[in-house]
Amino acid sequence: MFRKAIIASVILATTPMVNASELVIAGRDSSYGEAMEFIVSEYNKLQPETKVTLVKRPSKGLYESLVLSMREQTGNYDVILMDDTWSTEFLTNKWLAPLSKAVEDKDFVQATFDIGRYPDVKGSAYAMPMVGNVAMFAWNRAEFAKYGLSQPTSWTDVLNSAKKISESSDTNGVVFRGVKGNPIVTGFLPILWGYGADVVDQDGHSTLNSPAAKKALDTFLAMKQYAPKGVDVYNADEVRESLQKGTTAMAIEVWPAWVPNLDNAEVSNVVGDIELMAPPAEVGAPAPMLGIWQLAVPADSDNKQAAESFIKFATSSAIQKALALDYGMPPTRNSVYFDKDVVSKYRWYPQQAKALASGKARPRIHNWAEVESILGDYLQLAMMGQMSAEQALEQAHARIDRIVKS
Amino acid sequence: MNARVHGIVVWCCTGLFLLPIVWMFGTAFKSPNEILNAGASLLPTTLSFDSWLAVWQGSLFTLISNTVLVSLSATVVSVVVAFFAAYGLVRYRFPAKLDYLFLLLVLIIKMMPPIVVAIPLYSLMNQLSLLNSKAGLILAYQVYTLPFCIWMLLGFIRDIPLEIEEAGAMDGAHLFRRLLHIVFPLCAPGLVATSIFAMILGWNEFLFSLLFIHSPDKLTIPLFISNFMTEDGTAWGELMVIGIISSIPMLVLASYMQRYLLRGFSMGLK
Numbered sequence: 001m002f003r004k005a006i007i008a009s010v011i012l013a014t015t016p017m018v019n020a021s022e023l024v025i026a027g028r029d030s031s032y033g034e035a036m037e038f039i040v041s042e043y044n045k046l047q048p049e050t051k052v053t054l055v056k057r058p059s060k061g062l063y064e065s066l067v068l069s070m071r072e073q074t075g076n077y078d079v080i081l082m083d084d085t086w087s088t089e090f091l092t093n094k095w096l097a098p099l100s101k102a103v104e105d106k107d108f109v110q111a112t113f114d115i116g117r118y119p120d121v122k123g124s125a126y127a128m129p130m131v132g133n134v135a136m137f138a139w140n141r142a143e144f145a146k147y148g149l150s151q152p153t154s155w156t157d158v159l160n161s162a163k164k165i166s167e168s169s170d171t172n173g174v175v176f177r178g179v180k181g182n183p184i185v186t187g188f189l190p191i192l193w194g195y196g197a198d199v200v201d202q203d204g205h206s207t208l209n210s211p212a213a214k215k216a217l218d219t220f221l222a223m224k225q226y227a228p229k230g231v232d233v234y235n236a237d238e239v240r241e242s243l244q245k246g247t248t249a250m251a252i253e254v255w256p257a258w259v260p261n262l263d264n265a266e267v268s269n270v271v272g273d274i275e276l277m278a279p280p281a282e283v284g285a286p287a288p289m290l291g292i293w294q295l296a297v298p299a300d301s302d303n304k305q306a307a308e309s310f311i312k313f314a315t316s317s318a319i320q321k322a323l324a325l326d327y328g329m330p331p332t333r334n335s336v337y338f339d340k341d342v343v344s345k346y347r348w349y350p351q352q353a354k355a356l357a358s359g360k361a362r363p364r365i366h367n368w369a370e371v372e373s374i375l376g377d378y379l380q381l382a383m384m385g386q387m388s389a390e391q392a393l394e395q396a397h398a399r400i401d402r403i404v405k406s
Numbered sequence: 407m408n409a410r411v412h413g414i415v416v417w418c419c420t421g422l423f424l425l426p427i428v429w430m431f432g433t434a435f436k437s438p439n440e441i442l443n444a445g446a447s448l449l450p451t452t453l454s455f456d457s458w459l460a461v462w463q464g465s466l467f468t469l470i471s472n473t474v475l476v477s478l479s480a481t482v483v484s485v486v487v488a489f490f491a492a493y494g495l496v497r498y499r500f501p502a503k504l505d506y507l508f509l510l511l512v513l514i515i516k517m518m519p520p521i522v523v524a525i526p527l528y529s530l531m532n533q534l535s536l537l538n539s540k541a542g543l544i545l546a547y548q549v550y551t552l553p554f555c556i557w558m559l560l561g562f563i564r565d566i567p568l569e570i571e572e573a574g575a576m577d578g579a580h581l582f583r584r585l586l587h588i589v590f591p592l593c594a595p596g597l598v599a600t601s602i603f604a605m606i607l608g609w610n611e612f613l614f615s616l617l618f619i620h621s622p623d624k625l626t627i628p629l630f631i632s633n634f635m636t637e638d639g640t641a642w643g644e645l646m647v648i649g650i651i652s653s654i655p656m657l658v659l660a661s662y663m664q665r666y667l668l669r670g671f672s673m674g675l676k
Contacts, residue, residue: 030636053622058632061616063572068525068617069562072532239640258638 008075015053021052021306025079026066027340029056031257031266032081032131032293035327039314041320046313062371066298070095078307081130084115084292089366091118091126097297097304097342098176100126103312105333109356112292112332123234127294128315129332131257134356135190135289136348137280138243138251142273143171151275155194155219155282156248162226165249173226175248178234180380187253188379190279193287193360199400204365207402208393215282217389221382223252232383244268252279255291256352260328263347276348278355290359292332331347332356367403373397434458434646441642457643465623466630466651473626474655477608481549484604485597487548488555493589495556496563497571509557516553520613523549528617531596538620546614551604558603562596563589598666604661609656627652 027036033056040052057078063086069076070090082090090096096118103125105113109132116127144161147168152158162173175201176393177183192198197212205212224231228242240258242248246269254276261267262274278286295314297307313319320336323329325345330352336342337353346352362368375396382392428446428448433441437454495505515523527546528537566589574584590597612628619625631648634641 026620029633030638033633055620055622056633057616058629058635061613061632064521065617065620069620070529072529074532074537076538236637240639300561 003343004071007192018380021280021303022053023078023303023306023310024053024055024060024076025081025310026055026057026069026077027081028062028293029058030327031043031327033060033322035329036081038313038322038327039319042319043310043313047309050310052310066090068256070298070300075298075300075302077298078301078303079310080296080298082127082294084290084294084363085368085372087116087118087127087294088364088368090296092366093243095299095300096126096303098126099128099297099308099311103128103308107317107333107335109332109334109337109353111357111359111361114363115290115292116294116296127296128311129292130315130329131293131296132330132332132352132356133257133291133293134330134352134359135186135253135279135291136276136352136355137190137278138254138274138276140243140246140249140270140273141275142270143246143249151277152250152280154280155191155216158252159219159222159226159278162223166226171246172228172242172248174223174238174250175227175234175242176220176223176226176252177232177236177239178227178232178380178383181376182372183235183376184383185377186291186373186377188217188220189289189362190249190253190287191220192288194279194281195219196283198363199371200363200365200404202369204363204404206397206404208369208397208400212283212394214389217379217382217393218377219282221389224383225379232380242269243274246270246273253289255329256330256348260346278358286355286358287360288355288358290356290361292361330356350375365404370403371400374403430646430649433642434650436643438643454643457641457647460644461535461651468623469625469627469630470652470655472540472624473609473628473652476543476626477605477611479540479544480551480608481601481604483544484548484551484555485559485601486514488552488559488600489544489590489593489597491556492559492563493585495560497568509560512553512556515549516557520549523666524613524617527614531618537618538624540624542618543614543624543626546618547608547611549614550607550611554607555600555604558600559593559596562593562600566592594666598663605659606656609652 003133025036025040027033033054036054036056040054043052044050062081063083066077066080066082066086087096096115108129112129112132113125114121116125116129117123118126144150146165149161149164152161158174164173165171166173176187178187179274189199192213193342195212195216197210197216198207201207220373228234228248236255236258239251239254243251243254244262244267245257256276263271277297278288280286295311297304299312301307317333317335320329320331320333321339321342324331324336324342331337331342334353337349343349378387378392378396381387382389387395432447434457435453435455436450437452437456440450440454494664495509498505527549531537531542533545534542536545559561570592571584571588574588579587610628611626612632615626615629627648631645631652634645634648
């Protein structure tokens with residue numbers, strides 16, 4: 001009897017230890033890392049018995065790290081932060097665990113939540129949206145007013161305005177990311193979509209040899225003469241700098257997480273001057289590009305329940321508001337986009353919410369990373385003048401079709 | 407006049423090589439504002455320790471000790487294995503030119519992009535339960551360091567006259583004794599030089615550390631450095647500070663081992 005009592009008391013004493021779990025989160029560096037550190041510290045206040053370890057990966061190494069870990073089913077990570085373009089590959093390989101119905105919430109901007117469903121928008125949710133990035137178009141209202149220009153509504157307007165500003169002053173007309181690979185592709189996509197063209201069709205076959213794609217690339221290449229010198233090697237950092245210093249009047253592609261300080265007089269010379277809006281369209285309606293960073297639970301995690309609870313907490317409206325105000329992270333919830341405090345800090349948020357709602361995801365094909373890399377190489381060759389727009393698109397088209405068939 | 411020209415050339419060359427180091431120290435003591443706005447000035451107008459404090463807040467000591475431990479252990483393993491391998495390849499004859507084939511394979515492994523090797527290696531490490539361990543990392547680093555050490559030591563061992571070893575053998579020294587008392591001292595400069603280069607390879611290794619380690623307390627310095635070059639921008643001050651700090655252990659090691667390098671060379675000349 002005495003022995004049974006001892007065993008029972010030991011079981012009772014160890015029960016919290018059994019329930020307590022350890023979560024390992026694979027996240028990113030930079031502001032995303034700082035934001036995740038904040039979430040972890042807040043979560044620990046609520047769940048002190050759960051040990052949460054945050055592994056911050058450089059943005060270029062996170063994808064490789066996740067793929068290897070999930071492919072080998074190591075169970076290293078319980079929660080992963082991922083770009084929405086990776087999710088097709090992760091889901092077709094069954095690397096992610098489905099989330100329960102409890103994560104569904106009408107407050108999320110529908111497009112950002114649906115991007116985490118599989119196999120289509122009616123399917124189960126496999127990921128929750130943490131960062132609601134959407135590619136916006138930036139233009140300097142003061143600079144436009146100086147030359148009697150009005151808000152651009154088409155890419156032809158953008159080109160003409162860039163010409164006028166560049167030729168009339170030292171200010172560059174337009175800026176974009178010219179580094180090969182992902183940067184130049186995401187810089188070009190708003191124009192490509194704006195002309196009604198696309199990289200691939202629904203089956204993953206290249207459509208880059210279309211006349212609309214050729215027109216889009218001609219426009220993109222024509223913009224180089226009104227861009228800062230050395231734009232071929234420009235990345236996010238340089239685009240932000242030239243916009244904030246007021247040396248450039250327009251930016252084709254601006255992700256809100258890049259520019260939380262546009263109206264901060266300490267670092268910006270253009271306080272109140274820059275307007276962010278959905279990218280212009282040459283044909284049809286604007287199609288802003290979504291760049292959602294999602295949180296998901298790998299199928300090989302041993303702590304799925306605790307992991308889901310963490311994800312729900314990390315995407316809650318209170319946390320999203322704090323992340324937006326303190327870390328400049330674009331939210332994914334409507335309530336935060338129209339929150340009084342948030343809008344007073346980021347006046348463009350209502351516009352951003354609209355862009356997010358009508359946003360378009362990059363093609364959902366499992367080898368998008370490879371397609372993007374090929375297109376990025378040829379775009380830069382065209383940008384450097386080493387081949388014509390037509391040659392670049394034809395060659396990219398042929399290579400993309402080859403990898404789709406293989 | 408000749409000596410004067412010589413002196414000027416030497417000073418110019420020294421200045422040229424010192425320029426990036428001076429710039430590194432200057433930037434490390436500048437405030438973030440000065441870094442962005444001071445243009446090409448080498449030295450700070452006012453001393454700022456902001457960058458030092460920002461770097462020091464992390465678990466820097468753990469990262470440095472991890473890197474020292476892993477790269478030093480990888481170097482020891484590589485140099486010891488490569489020493490015996492190179493000796494065998496130089497002194498013994500193999501059928502069907504297997505020695506040349508082996509050296510070619512070793513060279514091919516060294517020439518492969520690391521990511522090609524990383525994927526199968528990851529799988530292997532997972533099966534051996536060596537992921538997220540320093541022992542696993544030390545083994546993985548052999549992909550970089552071992553081929554390099556074998557090829558480098560090959561030349562040093564070839565230069566040792568066979569007659570010296572034969573004389574030792576005639577005096578009754580067996581293989582191990584000959585290796586220890588004849589071959590090892592004579593190729594000491596080679597071993598030291600190889601160790602320094604292998605250590606540098608291990609010290610700067612990034613990819614395997616990124617892929618194989620997922621506990622923050624086991625990470626190495628190159629991963630920490632990459633945190634300062636992000637999509638949000640480059641933290642130049644912090645980058646310079648960590649550049650200075652992370653180069654100190656290698657400089658200390660190289661200057662300490664240089665004595666043995668010179669001593670070894672002079673022994674070889676006797």
